[in-house]
Amino acid sequence: MKRLLPIVALALLLAGCGAPELSALNPSGAVAEKQLSLIILSISIMVLVFVVVAIIFTYVVIRYRERPGQEKEIPVQVEGNHKLEIIWTVIPILLLIVLAVPTVMTTFSLAEEAPEDAFWVDVTAHQYWWNFEYPDTNIVTAQELVIPTGERVYINLESADVIHSFWVPALAGKMDTNPDNTNKMYIETDTPGIYDGRCAELCGEAHALMNFRVVALEPAEYNNWVAGMQNFDEEVVSAQATEGRELFAQSCIGCHAVDASQPGLGPNLAGFAERGTIAGFLAKSSDNPEEADANLKAWIKEAQAVKPGNAMPNFLDLNDQELDAIVEYLNSLTLD
Numbered sequence: 001m002k003r004l005l006p007i008v009a010l011a012l013l014l015a016g017c018g019a020p021e022l023s024a025l026n027p028s029g030a031v032a033e034k035q036l037s038l039i040i041l042s043i044s045i046m047v048l049v050f051v052v053v054a055i056i057f058t059y060v061v062i063r064y065r066e067r068p069g070q071e072k073e074i075p076v077q078v079e080g081n082h083k084l085e086i087i088w089t090v091i092p093i094l095l096l097i098v099l100a101v102p103t104v105m106t107t108f109s110l111a112e113e114a115p116e117d118a119f120w121v122d123v124t125a126h127q128y129w130w131n132f133e134y135p136d137t138n139i140v141t142a143q144e145l146v147i148p149t150g151e152r153v154y155i156n157l158e159s160a161d162v163i164h165s166f167w168v169p170a171l172a173g174k175m176d177t178n179p180d181n182t183n184k185m186y187i188e189t190d191t192p193g194i195y196d197g198r199c200a201e202l203c204g205e206a207h208a209l210m211n212f213r214v215v216a217l218e219p220a221e222y223n224n225w226v227a228g229m230q231n232f233d234e235e236v237v238s239a240q241a242t243e244g245r246e247l248f249a250q251s252c253i254g255c256h257a258v259d260a261s262q263p264g265l266g267p268n269l270a271g272f273a274e275r276g277t278i279a280g281f282l283a284k285s286s287d288n289p290e291e292a293d294a295n296l297k298a299w300i301k302e303a304q305a306v307k308p309g310n311a312m313p314n315f316l317d318l319n320d321q322e323l324d325a326i327v328e329y330l331n332s333l334t335l336d
């Protein structure tokens with residue numbers, strides 16, 4: 001029992017690794033479901049082979065072991081036995097066919113050409129953030145990929161620098177984003193909700209913090225979002241926000257557009273107040289506005305400490321009052 005303890009502890013530790021929403025075993029859409037069925041199929045075949053081999057192995061080890069005071073018993077030799085050799089060649093071939101046919105069929109069905117009127121999103125990975133562009137509606141956003149439920153969303157994957165990998169475990173297996181070619185995939189879900197995504201290819205210092213989210217909305221709500229983004233207009237509501245806006249125009253606008261129609265050196269911030277995170281991973285929930293504001297201030301002042309190696313410089317010269325003003329301004333970037 002004592003020897004089992006570390007194994008049990010390790011199993012419990014590993015079981016804690018995956019948040020349920022970050023698991024391919026918990027699919028929420030046709031693509032992830034198909035992929036899960038392949039995972040289950042291949043694991044079942046492996047388990048079957050393992051069990052059969054383990055049983056034969058155990059039997060042989062016990063049956064032909066050397067017993068004290070007994071003469072060595074040599075088992076019957078089967079070299080050159082055609083019947084046996086055919087059996088143990090045919091069984092693996094059958095198993096491989098059972099594995100290959102559904103795998104190849106699923107792989108091809110997931111690579112189907114998009115229809116003419118398909119819904120497309122262009123995803124560009126950057127060290128260490130995600131840019132999302134909707135060519136049909138001319139919307140640019142970042143960090144949160146908003147999609148309608150009940151529709152197949154085709155994705156062009158590209159990278160602005162090194163290789164990254166786009167992975168939303170509940171919706172689909174990962175796919176690389178490359179600097180010099182475009183990979184294509186699609187996702188779909190019928191369930192509105194927030195699906196966590198990760199960069200799944202080691203891409204540099206802040207790789208582990210290169211998180212993003214897919215936000216699936218009912219079609220009507222999705223259309224509201226589109227209208228909100230297309231007509232996005234800053235409504236500066238207070239004197240503090242006006243001050244923040246001026247500071248933003250001095251220090252930030254070179255990298256951050258606040259008009260949802262253009263990409264930039266940093267994430268587009270149109271509708272930023274609606275986002276659930278800062279830089280993809282820092283909490284920014286309306287349930288806890290103090291924490292959200294503190295995180296945002298820390299980010300603006302010292303982005304390099306919060307997410308080492310990312311492309312936003314520190315702004316150590318900004319004082320508390322100026323930071324508060326910028327935060328107030330960013331919090332006013334809501335959709336109506």
Ligand code: HEC
Nearest residue numbers: 127128129143251252255265266267278279280310311312
């Ligand atoms: C040199 C370009 C650059 C400048 C200047 C810059 N930023 Fe950034 N900013 C970035 C980049 C790049 C990111 C994405 C970092 C990451 O997540 O890897 C970012 C991220 C952010 C985010 C998080 C966005 C999101 O959707 O999660 C906020 C908020 C932000 N910057 C605010 C500011 C403010 C305020 C200023 C001015 C005081 C500023 N930035 C100046 C490049 C810049």
Ligand SMILES: [Cu+2]
Nearest residue numbers: 199201203207
């Ligand atoms: Cu990465």
